[in-house]
Amino acid sequence: AKDPVSVLVTGAAGQIGYALVPMIARGVMLGPDQPVRLHLLDIPPAAEALNGVKMELIDAAFPLLKGVVATTDVIEACTGVNIAVMVGGFPRKEGMERKDVMSKNVSIYKSQASALEQHAAAGCKVLVVANPANTNALILKEFAPSIPEKNITCLTRLDHNRALGQISERLNVQVSDVKNVIIWGNHSSTQYPDVSHATVKAQHGEKHVRELVADDEWLRGEFITTVQQRGAAIIKARKLSSALSAASSACDHIRDWVLGTPEGTWVSMGVYSDGSYNVPAGLIYSFPVTCRDGEWSIVQGLSIDEFSRKKLDATAEELTEEKALAYSCLS
Ligand code: NDP
Numbered sequence: 001a002k003d004p005v006s007v008l009v010t011g012a013a014g015q016i017g018y019a020l021v022p023m024i025a026r027g028v029m030l031g032p033d034q035p036v037r038l039h040l041l042d043i044p045p046a047a048e049a050l051n052g053v054k055m056e057l058i059d060a061a062f063p064l065l066k067g068v069v070a071t072t073d074v075i076e077a078c079t080g081v082n083i084a085v086m087v088g089g090f091p092r093k094e095g096m097e098r099k100d101v102m103s104k105n106v107s108i109y110k111s112q113a114s115a116l117e118q119h120a121a122a123g124c125k126v127l128v129v130a131n132p133a134n135t136n137a138l139i140l141k142e143f144a145p146s147i148p149e150k151n152i153t154c155l156t157r158l159d160h161n162r163a164l165g166q167i168s169e170r171l172n173v174q175v176s177d178v179k180n181v182i183i184w185g186n187h188s189s190t191q192y193p194d195v196s197h198a199t200v201k202a203q204h205g206e207k208h209v210r211e212l213v214a215d216d217e218w219l220r221g222e223f224i225t226t227v228q229q230r231g232a233a234i235i236k237a238r239k240l241s242s243a244l245s246a247a248s249s250a251c252d253h254i255r256d257w258v259l260g261t262p263e264g265t266w267v268s269m270g271v272y273s274d275g276s277y278n279v280p281a282g283l284i285y286s287f288p289v290t291c292r293d294g295e296w297s298i299v300q301g302l303s304i305d306e307f308s309r310k311k312l313d314a315t316a317e318e319l320t321e322e323k324a325l326a327y328s329c330l331s
Helices: 015-025 044-059 074-078 098-119 133-142 157-171 216-220 222-228 230-238 243-259 306-330
Strands: 005-010 036-041 065-071 083-086 125-128 152-154 182-184 192-194 199-201 206-208 267-272 284-292 295-298
Touching: 005 015, 005 074, 015 036, 015 044, 015 243, 036 044, 036 074, 044 065, 065 074, 074 098, 083 098, 083 243, 098 133, 098 306, 125 133, 125 243, 133 152, 133 267, 133 284, 133 306, 152 284, 157 182, 157 192, 157 222, 157 243, 157 267, 182 267, 182 306, 192 222, 192 306, 216 222, 222 230, 243 267, 243 284, 267 295, 284 306
Parallel strands: 005 036, 005 083, 036 065, 083 125, 125 152
Antiparallel strands: 152 267, 182 192, 182 284, 199 206, 267 284, 284 295
């Protein structure tokens, strides 16, 4: 039998946490034959609720679940973890300036970076979900210099999956037959959902989404805004945010990273830019990636037309500003 993998979930008493931990315990994240240990962290005001989550995990009697640590101590939570899913963050409350939220999150991610750096298992893979996800991940990277930058990522897979979903609905095809959409940039409203290279499985080979959706206006307009604003649409409908799909896509992100992407398929991940596609190096930016042997690599050589170029640059610009704002909060 395999040794258990230890998975940290921060903000585990929150909405996404509540949807995510049972998925991990059922093997959705790491596979149906991989035992797991869960490390659940939250802040002291949420300690009682966190303990309730632990009680439910015990009650669910998950065969793969080999232990649960529920704690408000960041060091205890980070000790020995192989995977860290960072969901905890300070929410933007009414009347708060962007800078105030940034400043709260920068200090959270700075301190958690140190705890992970000192106490996580070697080779720990980190996924940041809490917003502003790209910039929180960047701060985590900067303050955990001994964690290789390739091990620190942020979630844009939900946006990626939303794009697959919209194409599948529009063309009335199975979502599993659609692939290779791309989310470029920031996990924010400036993200660019791009279908220039996306395909749909047809009876004989693959067809380009661009050909199948003849309506370019829809692809360049409503499709993009629907994906960008899907989070707000769900809050409006549910009066709560999109926790189920966020949790599910976090599992997809880690699963593909650890177990690999299928041949000929890429996914979107927020990763440390090396300057590919003329995106400024040193940002955490969402790119198309393939994964193999536990490592991602950015898909190279895709053509970028003028429409796309502008969108890639606009979201990079926003991330450059966020980075400057984050640094101004540190000093
Ligand atoms: P959620 O579980 O709904 O969301 C957690 C974070 O994920 C938020 O930053 C949220 O951003 C972000 N997020 C990213 N993508 C999505 C998405 N598609 N849908 C919804 N959220 C998304 O928040 P809760 O308030 O329920 O839970 C947060 C937990 O974090 C609480 O248990 C709280 O106690 C804890 N916490 C921990 C802190 C720490 O570690 N120091 C500090 C503050 C809170 P957005 O805000 O933009 O919705």
